[in-house]
Amino acid sequence: MTPGAKSPLRALGSIELQTRRELIHARLREAISSGELTPGTHLAEVELSEALGVSRGTLREALRQLQQEGLLTADARGRLSVRVVTEREVEEIFAVRHALESLALELICAREDRAPAVARVRQELETLRDAEGDFTAQLDADLAFHERLCELSGNTTLLHSWRSVSGLARAAVTAAGAETAALNMAYERHAPIADLLEAGDAVGGREFLRTHMRDAATRIEQRMHERAGSAAG
Structure with missing residues (x-):
């Protein structure tokens, strides 16, 4: 290799780093989704990096991605905490999902060659059924089902819009x-x-x-209200 030439081995480090970041992101997202990290929990970088055994730089990248997804929020000093979703936000998020997914459904229905799309939807349904009993897998399968519906619409802007709110949906x-x-x-x-x-x-x-979205939002809002009442009592 000539002096100053870039070694092909340099790329191996970035692959390892990216994989580690993705693993951290997946672990924290699972902890947030399952309630292991409850809404409002402050994520102290030093404590978290030591607990996970990773550098603060790698941790920050994963935290930044979770913040972009809407699962974390920052206070005035930039400190990150697990997002606290309000009842109003639940209603708004499900309303947006209804608008996007009903349009996706209409676009698929309008196609004469929709049989392959229907087959894909049924495959996603089987994955959802198989995941029942495993909360993390079920959550991923549920969101994947709704994302697939938008993808099969063929409308890339619609799909991009759904993905932009998928973290909030979670x-x-x-x-x-x-x-x-x-x-x-x-x-x-x-x-x-x-x-x-x-x-x-x-x-x-x-x-x-x-009805699907309204009933889901109502069930969530009622449970949130009950929890708030219990905490106040």
Whole structure:
């Protein structure tokens, strides 16, 4: 190798670093989603980096990604905490999801060649059913199902918009705890979507998704209200 030439081995370090960052990101996101790290928990960099056995620089990259997803918020001094989702935000997030996903459903229904899309949706449903009993896997499968619906619409702007709120969607779904989230993510609540797509019933699909999102948001809000009442008492 000539002097000053860049060694191909240098890239190996960045791969390891990226993998470590991704592992930290996945571990913290799971802890937030499951409630292991409760809303409002302050994430002290020194303590967290020591607990995870990683450098503060690598940790910051993972924390920055979680903040961009909406799972963490920063105070005036830049200190990060697990996002506290309000009842109003839950309602708003599910309303936005209804707008995006009902449009996705309409676009799929409008296609004559929608059979492959319906088959993909049914595959995602089977993944969701298989994940029941494993909260983290079920949460990932639930969000993947709804993301796939947007992807199959063929509208890249719609898909980008959904992905931009997916972190907030995760926070909203888990805002009332794992038990409530599991009820909302049940296979039975999602299965009719595939049948509506297969029938090309865009009107019925929009109304189904409206009820689907409204009921989920209401269940979360009621549980949050109950928890607040218990804490106050």
